[in-house]
Amino acid sequence: MTQLQAKSLQDPIELHYWPTPNGWKIAIALEEMGLPYRIVPVNIGQGHQFTPEFLHLNPNHRIPVIVDPNGPGGQPISVFESGAILQYLRRKTGLFYPASERQRVDVEQWLYWQVGGLGPMCGQAGHFKLYAPEPVPYAIERYTREVGRLLGVLERRLADRDFLAGDYSIADMACWPWVSLVKNYDQDIKAFPLTQAWSERVQQRPAVQRGRLAGAELVQKVPTDPEELANWRRTLFAQR
Numbered sequence: 642m643t644q645l646q647a648k649s650l651q652d653p654i655e656l657h658y659w660p661t662p663n664g665w666k667i668a669i670a671l672e673e674m675g676l677p678y679r680i681v682p683v684n685i686g687q688g689h690q691f692t693p694e695f696l697h698l699n700p701n702h703r704i705p706v707i708v709d710p711n712g713p714g715g716q717p718i719s720v721f722e723s724g725a726i727l728q729y730l731r732r733k734t735g736l737f738y739p740a741s742e743r744q745r746v747d748v749e750q751w752l753y754w755q756v757g758g759l760g761p762m763c764g765q766a767g768h769f770k771l772y773a774p775e776p777v778p779y780a781i782e783r784y785t786r787e788v789g790r791l792l793g794v795l796e797r798r799l800a801d802r803d804f805l806a807g808d809y810s811i812a813d814m815a816c817w818p819w820v821s822l823v824k825n826y827d828q829d830i831k832a833f834p835l836t837q838a839w840s841e842r843v844q845q846r847p848a849v850q851r852g853r854l855a856g857a858e859l860v861q862k863v864p865t866d867p868e869e870l871a872n873w874r875r876t877l878f879a880q881r
């Protein structure tokens with residue numbers, strides 16, 4: 642019997658997770674949609690994303706992953722990639738799912754903008770600023786400017802609306818965790834007042850606050866001991 646078949650239909654959704662922006666997106670969505678879930682910690686600093694059990698769920702060895710015991714046809718399903726998970730959950734519940742095709746396209750384009758742009762650019766900006774073994778000024782500047790450019794795109798988008806695509810949607814759930822951290826990427830959110838107001842609007846939602854704190858007790862500080870830090874880098878950034 643495979644790991645997936647062994648689940649019971651009564652089990653909550655398993656969220657294979659570590660408290661990072663990509664993880665928060667899914668905890669927020671599960672909270673918003675009122676779906677019972679259970680966190681399965683995947684300590685990415687200790688390399689748990691490379692275990693055979695986890696690779697079986699996500700060959701790309703990244704969190705988040707969900708395992709829904711009650712998937713299509715009542716059979717278990719596992720889903721990786723945060724955008725695919727958000728779309729799966731909204732189809733499953735019918736929540737945060739606009740009625741018209743035009744609005745759905747709008748949600749999807751901002752969702753893809755986040756997973757293909759905002760997330761990776763923030764990730765690279767953070768990597769080169771905080772974690773690269775030696776400073777690479779061109780990379781730091783390139784990714785920091787790119788994050789600033791993307792915040793400018795958000796700012797223009799929010800000029801005449803409260804949320805990214807019609808009503809509050811999975812596009813907002815995907816973007817908010819990264820926007821909430823932009824000061825780590827040398828951005829002053831005050832330079833983007835509409836984005837700041839949107840971020841505060843999203844943050845006021847109780848489900849967002851619950852999702853943001855999911856598994857907060859798991860967080861570990863980046864090691865300061867040089868040898869420990871070198872090991873941590875080798876693990877986290879597959880530099881081994």
Ligand SMILES: N[C@@H](CCC(=O)N[C@@H](CS)C(=O)NCC(=O)O)C(=O)O
Pocket residue numbers: 661662663664685690702703704705721722723724756876877878879
């Ligand atoms: N495109 C993926 C990105 C997921 C991702 O990068 N997850 C990070 C945490 S935020 C991770 O698991 N990193 C582990 C590693 O770098 O080995 C998604 O949207 O799900």
